[in-house]
Amino acid sequence: MRTVFKSTPSPTRMTPPASPLHLTFSESLMEENIEAAELIITKWDSLSHDSSSCNTASLFSNSREEAKQYLSSTKGLQKAMQYLVSHQASSEKLVRAQTLMATAMKRLEKEFYQILKSNRFYLDPESFSSHSSSRPSASRSSFSDLEEYVSENESGDETDSVPEPQRVSIAAMEDLRAIAEVMIKAGYAKECIRVYKITRKSFVDEALYSLGVESNLNLPKMDWEVLEAKIKNWLHAVKTAVKTLFSGERILSGQVFSIAPAMGESCFMEISKEGALALFEFPENVAKCKETPEKMFRFLDLYEAVSNHWPEIDSMFCFESTSNVRSTAMNCLIKLGDAVRKMLTSFETAIQKDTSKSTVPGGGIHPLTRYVMNYLTFLADYSEVLSEIVADWPLPIPSPLPEPFFGSPDNEESISSPVSVRLAWLILLMLCKLDGKAAMYKDVSLSYLFLANNLQYVVGKVRQSNLNILLGDEWVTKHELKVKQYAWNYVRMGWSKVLASLPENPTADIPVDEVKEHFRRFNSAFEEAYTKQASWVVPDPGLRDEIKISLARRIVPIYKEFYETYGGMHLRKEMWVESLVRYTPDDLGNYWSDLLNVSGSSGSVMSSSSHGGRSR
Template sequence: MEENIEVAELLITKWDFHSSNNNNSSYCNIDSLFSGDSRDEAKQYLTAVKGLQKAMQYLASNHSGNSHNNLVRAQTLMQTAMKRLEKEFYQILKSNRAYLDPESVSTHSSRPSVSRSSFSDFEDESENERDDNDNIPEVERISLAAMDDLKAIADAMISAGYTRECLKIYKIIRKSIVDEALYHLGVESLTFQQVQKMDWEALEVKIKHWLNAVKMGVKTLFYGERILCDHVFAVSDKIRESCFTEISKEGALALFGFPENVAKCKKSPEKMFRILDMYEAISDLWAEIESIFGFESTSIVRSTAVNSLVRLGEAVRTMLTDFEMAIQKDSSKSVVPGGGIHPLTRYVMNYISFLADYSGSLSDIVADWPLAIPSPLPESFFGSPDNEESISSPISVRLAWLILVMLCKLDGKAALYKDVSLSYLFLANNLQYVVGKVRQSYLKFLLGDEWVTRHEKKVKQYAANYERMGWSKVIASLPENPTAEIPLDRVKDHFRKFNLAFEEAYTKQTSWVIPDPKLRDDVKISLARRIVPLYKEFFEMYGGVQMRKEMWVESLVRYTPDDLGNYWSDLFYGGGSSGGSVSSSSSRGGRSR
């Protein structure tokens, strides 16, 4: 035991900064025992401290005459050694700050550690392990070495009963690093009153910063800090828990408490997507949050994150209800010129298609929130009853219901048009827009092909009703059998009625619009198939070449079958035709339009 004390005394005295030429006691201005040139001696130093501790334990239980003096001597040496290790611990933490940042440390968990947990283990390092060490990038190798040095010193100080001194240094330095990192990420400890007073633009900026901060905070900052803390204080579960909690708790509460304060603020539909972003962020990170803050002493951090998640979900439910009410309460009486897409249709469908992108989070939020429908859904709400399984998810039902509420509102707005045919064109245009939005977004997968097919059929029905109502007089102006022989007076009468009906329908509809190119082409083709063949047969029978000698032909037969197609090519763009309205002086010669 005396030999252990003497060996320890040689090394401890040599590295006692008070007895060296350097009289500056600043932690950062001492030659490091753990620097490259001294590392072999650092191993001997820690071994000597271990031997000194054994000697003290022996002397404390041995009551021989000289034991007391040796024990006092050993205790004095141990105090000197601990002061040295305390300053080495501080210096390693400070000088290796760049290599011990959470981002660097968080990468170590994916690599099997080839470093040693204490200096004594280096003596048994095999050649293969040294080769493995050489294959590690230099930055990571420095980081791992610093972590192992810290662990070795912490083990020695804790074993010697100097836990409080070791933890004090560690907590001060590492907490300042965590707090500084959170500050640079834009995390602030804001009260509800402070959040509530912000206008939406300023609050949205805070939310954007938070979305970046929570990802970096969980995946890098707190994760890396937990790894470092677990490694350095692996000797004691209680110590590493206490240490990590004190370092991270305050910052984590500020980070995870912010969404709850936002969720409690005044709600409006335009805030929905930022609220969902925050909900999604916490939900996606929950497994890591639960793991990193798994200690009993950090349970308040987990509770804060859960409370924020719950509050955000409640806010989303409220905003969905408000959104539905806003659709139902829309009381605008203005009609869209030409039967085009109503602003309500654009707003609602853009909103719902964005909601579909959050279907995962929304499914969780509405899972136990039954939809209160005032009356049974129509059979065509989703599609055939046989397809119930694929479209029965709560979020699918919820979004389909919102679309149905809007479509019912559009039915009322269609009635504002004085022309019934324009009402049907308006309904066809708006439902086509709805179907297009569903097809182009994730709504297609939520609502299903059957829903799309049913509503496409409805578009065709509206278009057919428009054609029937808008062009019925034109069709009725022609004889049922256009090739049958009829008196000349009736022939003239049919041409007069056709001219009048066609010009009236055309002139009125040049300002009408079909924004969707496919629907526009389908309607034109359908009109052509219904009218042109009838007119062509009648024209060839009574207005063709063989009738040119008749004087009345020039004045009454104004259009060739080809002219009709040319006129229709101008329709449904809105704002009048490119060639102006039809003219009573138009000749039946080839019309250029």
């Protein structure tokens, strides 16, 4: 009736008189519409008051054909009322029609609620968000949609037919749309929308609660372990909420109220706004927690989740009435980005302020190297997110950056992206610290071994992670060459006395006394170097093999020539040869095989045999 009275012609408007024939035909049609509507409306109204059936009687679940007839009759009744308002405004028939319409609207409101309630799990947002492209068009007639849709998708094989849950959800949605259309046209939009909002909001709130979405949490005062568990849960919840829950609800609201899109938007806003705000206030509040480098990765997880879902958030909550949802989500990104930048600064400061004075036994991997590189390896997995966060955040260091660590500015492969520069800078800070720690070793050769080990660890971590992509091949190649330089310095300085103990020309004619002296000096230098380095380590097997090969190539050929020239021929018959010529060339390889092993035991140097090598 609300729509009917709104459409009543203005008194000042002149309506041409209708012909008697037209009035007779229209009156007859109007009478038929009222009688047809009265028959079916009265029938279902009586069932509503029947105590034996009032709890089970449902027009749409009882007979779809009769439900279709009910809606059609209601539309006919509305046309009759419009005619009566225009031509017989004081007629008793209009009062009769008004009463029938009120009864019909009450019935449809009840049916609308029952369909929403009984099909709340079939009206699954996941179903609508997943199958939105295959749903019947909103422009089709409501009751032919399902049959047409099924016939289009069914094949001869029964297993290829539309799944039952999908059939039910489509049918329920179409029924809701048909009822909404009739109620809105009859002026009962308010009642229809009220029922829809209450029912669907209850579903959304319950779904968010089951996902663990909570509001009004005092996150900054939570223990980190508790908060981290909530963050992990939220990361799962936001994906389901955005991709499925809110997306499905928007589709459902749009389909049910396709006749009035503004009403659909209003319904979606009322249903989802409160839950969406609670969802996105969580990461915003997490960003208020104290920033420490250890929390970095959870903050990045939150930033990445919001950033990845931003297109859907911006699209779904594009209405002016939901602008605060968009602004809350955007504030998440801003505050989380600020927190990440502070944590990166704290991490950089921690490297610069590292004052540990202890040396690593055997020149192995320093804890600072392990911590920094493991941290940066994880950071590299967030390169896309970090690129957004540090894009407009320049490094507070002189430019250009040091070429030995960052590559030539003229080279196309030189580091240029903000993320790459910042990560390379952090590695450079750590390497500078390692240079200082290397100086703490009293033995210079051990200092170089320490630098070789730690830089090799850095290069290995870069090669095995996304750091390789960010820093580039040129960076890796330059640092690999530096590892080789450190290793060569260790070999040269750690075994220089051994090499110096041998004659420059091992095959030259040398007096016996000088030969004896060379063997004595070699034995002493070799045993001293080996004993001193017995506890030194090279964790990387590849680098360890390279060092041993370098040692063998540098010393063994010269010693072998000297041994074969003097150890086997000239001194063989001497009684003291066993104690003078202690090592064969093969013995050297046997000793070096256990040298620099992380868990191997080097044992002690033998001094009793020149033939059998090392005892096992």
